[in-house]
Amino acid sequence: MSTAAARITAALARTASRLPLAAALITPRRSRGAASTRARRCAATRPLAAAVALATALLALTACAPDAEEDADNTVTVFAAASLTKAFTLIADQFEEEHPRAGIVLNFGGSSTLATQITEGAPGDVFAAADETTMAGVVDAGAAADPETFARNQLVIAVPEGNPEGITGLHDLVGLLVAVCAEEVPCGAAARTAIEASGASITPSTYEPDVKATLAKLAINQVDAALVYRTDAMAAHGAVDAVEFPESDSAVNAYPIALLDEATSPNLAAEFIAHVQSDAGQAVLEAEGFQRP
């Protein structure tokens, strides 16, 4: 009696652990993505909180039943830093053209947030971070190994179109309203290094939680300048001008990519990583403002 009950509970927990909790955060890139992503998640077993087991068991069963027999090994889930959004979307398209049976599911977010999701058990195959510290945290947690640098990104001074204040370098920012990233995130750490290297006594008006929020403060015209990545300034499509400055050389961000230990399709994931590092992938990254490693 009790063993039967235990077996049922274990079965429920197992089924529930297949529910794509993390997949809710993942943006399926293709119309068939939603269904197939769910199928992949169902095929993979991941440890998840047992507390959700009972509540989610039914949902999981119905979700898994229809297409459980699908091949589990042709979808690659990529966790990538928000600054890679456009470049990785294009690279994934390239990859899918070369590998017609493969599907790439991209999950973009702040590197630190993604790292937390990965170390807390979110299912994925590849992690591409915006800085080495964040990747080191994931490697230390035993969730990934052997990261390789695939791109570099540099800070620029983003100013309103036409550069009304005539800014040419960091020293021109003294006394102006400036937005930078908080030091807890990679672009903020880089901004601090660059400002320290310049010796300019810049007092930022605000330390924003991420690079997009920093740029947004400029876009809604509340600051005179913002220190953001060149790629973000370029992605603003002419609404802002990017002013290059020499001190940014001292604060170049390296972007590492690594295969996750829990990858469900490690071979295809490795091929994707190779593609990012190939000439075709690198050309896309360069077009978006990244530098080669």
Next chain:
Amino acid sequence: MSTGNALSAKRVRRRRVPAALLAPAVIGLAFLILPLAGLLARAPWTELPARLAEPEMLAALRLSLLTATAATALSLLFGVPIAWLLARGEFPGRSVLRALVTVPLVLPPVVGGVALLLVFGRNGIVGSWLYERFDITIPFSTTAVVLAMTFVSMPFLVVSVEGALRGADLRFEEAAATLGAGRWTVFTHVTLPMVAPGVLAGAVLCWARALGEFGATITFAGNFPGRTQTMPLAVYLALQSDLEAAIVLSLILLAVSVIVLASLRERWTAAP
């Protein structure tokens, strides 16, 4: 709670809770309490004293308590008269006005922050005038934090006080008026004491909402340690680099707010 005499207290004790109510109540309570238990389970207790002494943490906590209290004071000052207008006023478009007052309740706070920027920002209607006439800039200042909090939390007070005013017996006000009391005297000596529990409950809700404010604050006031970095902002940023620090900060914010709210309830509010 407010069982006046022994007889009704006895009756309440004898009444059994129906299972149809008990089961969902227990599930609901578990849902509300489990995340808190999760925070407690992951908290690095040994680091707690060191974290508590960090000057940045103290600055954020101080700023949070200060700005939430200021926002509550502003909400009382302007929200109680708004509630009176909505409950007692006779004018066309009152229901539209009531709907407008509750807009901040449904508006995503980030949108509220953008809206505040468009009015009080340096290109905003009010903001540009303030800057040109008085050389005052509101964004990125502590004032901006208070304004953002007031914007999102005042509706809680208005809704709560309006409900209390509608429930209050009008005959007391009429009796006072026939005895020669002026309208202001009636309001301060009869109406206000009658709805005091509702005002306090509304103020508590308002303060709690202001304390947890994040979206409008980061959009309108930005994040600057000691000036605009409140506890929720500090928690969010700590989350970017150090999960345990974020948990500690959350627990401190939780503990302080629970202590304040519980002691207020015990002392002043008899209302449910």
